[in-house]
Amino acid sequence: MSISESDRVAINELREAVKEHLTPYYDTDFNLLRWLKGHDYKMDVIKPKLINHLLFRKSDWDLDSLADKPRDHPVHHHWKTGLTGESGIIPNTIVNIEQTGSNDYWGMLHSYPTNEILRARVHDLESMLKAVMDLEKKTNQQCSVIYIMDLTGIKFDKRTITLLTGGLSAISAFMAEHYVELVHSFVLVNVPAFISAIWTIAKPLLPERTRNKCNILNSEWRVEVLKMAEGSCLPSYWNDEEDDGPFTAPIEKCVPFPEDKYYMGKVSSNADHMSVSAGKTGFVEVEVKTGQTLSWEIHSNGHFAFAIYELPLVPNNSDDVSNYTRVYPLFSKIPGPTIVPCIDKLVCPSSATYRLWFGNQHAWFHTLKIDYVAKVE
Template sequence: MGIANEDAIKKFETLMEGVDESLKKTFQNMHQGYPTDTYMRFLRARDWNVEKAQKMLVDSLNWRVQNDIDNILTKPIVPAELYRKVRDTQLVGLSGYSKEGMPVIAVGVGHSTYDKASVHYYVQSHIQMNEYRDRVVMPMASQKCGRLISSCIKVLDMTGLKLSALNQIKLLTVITTIDDLNYPEKTDTYYIVNAPYIFSACWKVVRPLLQERTRKKIQVLQGCGRDELLKIMDYACLPHFCKREGSGSSRHSRNGMNDNCFSFDHPFHQELYNYVREQAAPTAPLKQQGSFHVAFPEPDPDDAKIAKTIESEFHRLEDQKDQNGLVRSLSKQISDLDIKIN
C-alpha cells in the first residue's frame, strides 16, 4: 500500500470518528472486525476521493439503520414453499470456493424470471444472501485460509437470455444499485458464460459506458467457460452449468438436485434458510409474515444511463426481430402465391 493510500485511510478514519453512535454500531456489523478493509473498498469505489468515499459510507450506514439491515437475518421468508418459489425464479447460489479461498457465487441471469413473488421478497432474499455471505461465509473462509477473504467470484450464466428480460430491468437495477452503494468492491471478478447473441449485442454498447475499474473485472468466456474456470477452481466447485458443454439450462443439473446450487434443496440454501430461522427464534414465533420492505435507493446517474442503454438496445433488437419476422412472412406469402400462379 502506497503512502498516499495510507494517508487517505487515516483521513477517512478521522472523519468517521465524528459520526453518530448508531452509525458506529452498524459499521461494526458491516466491517466484521476489519474496518481498514471496508475503508479501502469504499475508497476504491470513489477512486480514492476521501470526502466522496466518506459520504458514500455514511449514506450506506444510514440506509442500514433506517431499514434495519442489521436484523434482516432474523426475518425468514415463510412459509418455506414461498421461499422455494423465490429460489426457483431468482437463480443464485454458492457452488464452492476458488483455489484462493474466495466464494464462487453462481447467477442464472437468463432463466431468472422474478415472477412468483413481490419485488420486496426478491430484494429481501438478495440482501439476506449478501449479509450471510459477509457475516458467515467469508469469515469461515478467512478462518480456513488463515487470511482475510473479503470478496467473491461471480459466474453469470446467460443461457436462456431473451428479449423478454426487458421486463426485469427495473428490478435488476434496484438490486444492482443496492449492491453498488452498500456492498461495493465485494466481487473480485465477473465471469460471463453461455452468452447468446442478445448478450453480445448489448455488451458492445454497454462496455464503453463502464468505468475502467469495472471493465477489468468482467471476463466473457467462450461457451460454458469450463476450461478457463478450472484454472482458478476445482471441478467440484464449478457451477453445474459449467461442468459440461451444452448442459443447456441454469435450472437443471444432470448430476442430481444437490449439484444444482440454485435449488432450495442445495446445502447452501438449506444452511442459509435454517440459519435465518434460528436467528429469528429468540425474537418472535415463526408465522406467516409480509415481506421485509427495504427503501430502494436512487441509482447512480451512470448506472441509470447504462440501464437505459440496455433497455434501448433490447427495444432495437426486438424491432429488428419483428422486421425479420415480417420479411420471412412476406417471403413465404410471395412464395406460396408464386406456386399457385404456376
C-alpha cells in the same frame, strides 16, 4: 493482499470520519479499504456514500445480522442461492453462481414490489459479504467474490431489453452503490451468439468499475472456468448427463414464477396524487405517534428515488433532508413505471412528522407522477 502503510493511514482517516455511524460488525480494515479503492481514495466522495450505506445497515432492515437469519423470503423459493465456497484456484476469493439466463426475472418483477425483491437480494449480498469477511479474518488478506453468471437459456427479445434497461439495471446499481469492491470479477459463461447485442445495451447501464470487471468466456468455457475455481465450487448441472464430474456443487435450479400469481391490482380509488418535475424532489408529510404503523402503497410512471425521514420537533424550514433522521432506507433508483407498486410498512419509533420523500433528480425532461396511499394505524 495485505494492507500497506499508506492504506492503513487512509483507513484510519475514513474510520474517524464515519465513526458515529459504524457498527462493531462492519468496522473492519478491509471493509473500509473496499470503499477507499472503489472511489479512488477520494474522501469527499466516499464519506457521504459510506454514511448512506451505514445508515442503511442500521435501519430496520438490520443488515448486520441478516446473514445469520434463515433464507426464507418468498422470492428465495424461485431465486436460488449460488454461494458455494472458496475458489481454490484464485487466492482469497469466494465463488457465487448466478443463473442469469434461466432466472425468471420477468415473473419476479410482475409478482413482487421492487423493495421486496431488494429485501430478498440483500440477504444474499450480506451472505457474500459475511463469507468474504470470514475469509479475511482467516487469511488477513483482502478477499472478494468471483461472480459467475450462467447465461444458459437467455433470449434476445423485448422482455430481455426491458429487464436490462429497467429492473435489472436498478438491482445492479444498488449492488454497486452498497457493496463496493466486493466483486473480484464477473465471469460470463455459456454466452449466446447474440452476446454482443446484449452487451451493447447493458454496457452503458453498468457502473464503469463493474464494466471493467466483466470477463466473457468463449465456447470452451467449461475448460476455462476450471482455471478460476475448483469443480467443487461449480454447479453439477454443468456436467454432461452421463458424467458425475468435474462439477460437483449441489446448486438448486431456479423456479419460474407462476403467471396466475402476477400482480393484477389497480391504483386505489382513494389514492392521492403528486407530480415531481424533472430534476426536482417532492414529499408528503404524515403525523405519527410512537408505536403506530405507517404503511404505504406507491405507483409511479417512471424511475424514482425514495426514503422516509423523521423531521425534528423544532422545525428548521429546510428542504435539505441530510439534516433529518432517516427512518427508512434511501433507494436511489426504483424502476418505473411500476409493474407492482411499492408496498411496505414501518413501526414508528417516535412521535413525529414523517416525510415520505421522492426524487426525480435523474430526469432531464420527464415529470414523475406518483399515486400513493399512506395510512397510519
